[in-house]
Amino acid sequence: MDVSFAQHDVIRAVDLDFVAILGVEEHLVSGFDRADVRPHGDDLGPGQPLSDLRGRRDQDAATAAAFALGITELHQDAVVQHFDRQAVVVVERSFLVGHGAQRYRYGASMEPVLESMRLLVDDAVSLAVDVLSPAEPLGTFVACHPHPLFGGSRHDTVVAAMVDGALAARWRAVRFDFRGAGASTGEHSGGEAERVDVVAVLDSLGANDRLVLGGYSFGADVALSSADERIERWVCSAPVLNVFDQFAAATDPRPTHLIAGAHDQFRSSSALREATARWRSTDITEVATADHFFGGARAKVTAWVREILAAS
Numbered sequence: 001m002d003v004s005f006a007q008h009d010v011i012r013a014v015d016l017d018f019v020a021i022l023g024v025e026e027h028l029v030s031g032f033d034r035a036d037v038r039p040h041g042d043d044l045g046p047g048q049p050l051s052d053l054r055g056r057r058d059q060d061a062a063t064a065a066a067f068a069l070g071i072t073e074l075h076q077d078a079v080v081q082h083f084d085r086q087a088v089v090v091v092e093r094s095f096l097v098g099h100g101a102q103r104y105r106y107g108a109s110m111e112p113v114l115e116s117m118r119l120l121v122d123d124a125v126s127l128a129v130d131v132l133s134p135a136e137p138l139g140t141f142v143a144c145h146p147h148p149l150f151g152g153s154r155h156d157t158v159v160a161a162m163v164d165g166a167l168a169a170r171w172r173a174v175r176f177d178f179r180g181a182g183a184s185t186g187e188h189s190g191g192e193a194e195r196v197d198v199v200a201v202l203d204s205l206g207a208n209d210r211l212v213l214g215g216y217s218f219g220a221d222v223a224l225s226s227a228d229e230r231i232e233r234w235v236c237s238a239p240v241l242n243v244f245d246q247f248a249a250a251t252d253p254r255p256t257h258l259i260a261g262a263h264d265q266f267r268s269s270s271a272l273r274e275a276t277a278r279w280r281s282t283d284i285t286e287v288a289t290a291d292h293f294f295g296g297a298r299a300k301v302t303a304w305v306r307e308i309l310a311a312s
Helices: 157-168 192-203 218-224 269-275 298-311
Strands: 113-122 125-133 140-144 172-176 211-216 233-237 256-261 282-287
Touching (some): 140 192, 157 172, 192 218, 256 298, 269 282, 282 298
Antiparallel strands (some): 125 172
């Protein structure tokens, strides 16, 4: 016979699955986006919004409450990376860029507008370019993606994190596919012709615009080797510093900002400090828990870019 004593707590688990659909794409399962199905339809294809989260598949990393309604402090990695299952609160419209991008709040008047285009470099090369513009941007941030031969493209997650930081600082963000990558035509050249691609993108921008050039991994190396006089500063994530023998940023008085993980497999933050010790105007931010891919730490990349651009 079971006897219930007064000091015993009886707890009932409540499974809540409320999601506010605000007219924008909402990926509440960070890093596992597009993992759900509609309750009355086929599985969602790549790029489709999660309009109903009730039909979860097995790979949904958290099948309990993802309550997206509430107050002011946004829990950035709502489900996967935070195990406290704190309620996610969204009172302003979110704008997400790329796969696995962090959630940042924008007022309605600041929501970026996406314009996709093709940029002709020469008869054999045209580049796929995305321009994301908030209202009254303070400048333009151009992001170069990682190595094309290893799957790099303008939709890379670290590039997306950098783009989010630029948008949060109210800067226009430009991302593009190098030749031979993603939706661009032409062939990968190992870095030399990719510098031509960067110049073509810069040429397509407004002549009087403030300009910051950034990149991640291979893209960081290409950016740091570009000496274009229109560049105000360099903001780069996890450069490997092996694509070229010399880098324009090394001897240039314009500011250079670098971020790298302490456990980067290709060039750790400590190795990066050593390699750039004689660079003229360079600061390095270390992410203690991160490797080259910033898994679980992309929000730090976003916040870092945002801080630099907001202060410049």
